[in-house]
Amino acid sequence: MKIVLNGELYHTSCKTAKELSKELKFNENENDVFILNGYQESYDICLKEGDEVFLINKNTLPPKEQWEKIICARHTPGIYEKVKKARVAIAGLGGLGSNIAMMLARTGIGHLHLVDFDTVDLTNLNRQQYSVCHIGRFKTEALKEQLLDICPFLDIHIDTVYVTKDNAFHLFKDDDIVCEAFDNAECKAMLTEELLSKWRKTALIAASGMAGYGNSNGIKTRKIRDNFYICGDEVTGAEQGIGLMAPRVALCAAHQANLVLDLIIKS
Amino acid sequence: MIKINGEDVQGVEGISVIDYLNSNGYNVNRVVVEKNLEVVPRDNMNNVLLEDGDSIEIIQFVGGG
Secondary structure, X not given: OEEEEOOEEEEOOOOEHHXXXXXXXXXXXXXXXXXXXXXXXXXXXXXXXXXEEEEEEOOOOOOHHHHHHHHOOOOOOOHHHHHHHOEEEEEOOXXXXXXXXXXXXXXXXXXXXXXXXXEOOHHHOOOOOOOHHHOXXXXXXXXXXXXXXXXXXXXXXXXXXXXXXOOHHHHHOOOOEEEEOOOOHHHHHHHHHHHHHHOOOOEEEEEOOOOOOOOHHHOEEEEEEOOEEEEEOOOOOOEOOEOOOHHHHHHHHHHHHHHHHHHHHHO | OEEEOOEEEOOOOOOEHHHHHHHOOOOHHHEEEEEOXXXXXXXXXXXXXXXXXXXXXXXXXXXXX
8 A cells, every 4th residue: 555654655564553553663652743635633543545644753853855754744645735836925024024924834835925125123023923033133044944954955035225206016916915014005005006007817815904902803815806806994093003913913904814815726 | 978987977078088187176296097997107197088977986096005
């Protein structure tokens, strides 16, 4: 019987996970992790032709060439191959963008394009994926470093520039999907106008309305038309008296990242 | 008949996009307007008129991210 073990083709006559564990000298150790077709299973289960099996010891780092597939072991089978080919850009690496980037990196999106002009400061830490050690550094560089710590195999391209009407189209012309993740409403409108008017093959996922707290279900994904979506409650802007906080910003970022996955898998 | 954000709106035929936005409380720099699925460029909003049969989508952005 042919199965895929830790990302590589493996021939075995074992009928159950228990037998396979013995064959590989794991012997059902409590420090083992056994994942069958994206789901953590017990050793009692039967194996069948074509199964995708991951069997690792928690305390031993497998060979580096296996990391990529093992990190994606809990994905729904078949997803990894699709996301690996995708090119996704994130415009703005604040509360939305840094969270989107983390989620997409953990999903194994093969090519990430990160764009931001700014440096990290203390007022960012209430909602953005940076730490005190990143203060004063460019967000592009600080984020890329963290993403590569999580998934060393990602291809990450950074542009440390301010996005304007003049450079927007050129900056994002090679990306399949662009996540608009700016803070400023005028910048959001500018990027949306530029990308939608010049270029229709790329999908744009914009965000609007995620300030404050509570009303989690107010954050929605709305399809405006093919290749153009907006996430957020579309109402609650950041202003004096209404701040931006980690939970609601991350909710909106998760809507954007989840839609990225959906679009890639359905394409 | 003109549809704006999915609703039928009366009495706006012949009005420019920018006049419609200004008289309905929109901040021109924070919106993207599509007329029949085509983006109306911000610097051309004073020349583009609302016409019978148009379907207009006004996407309004608020700050925060």
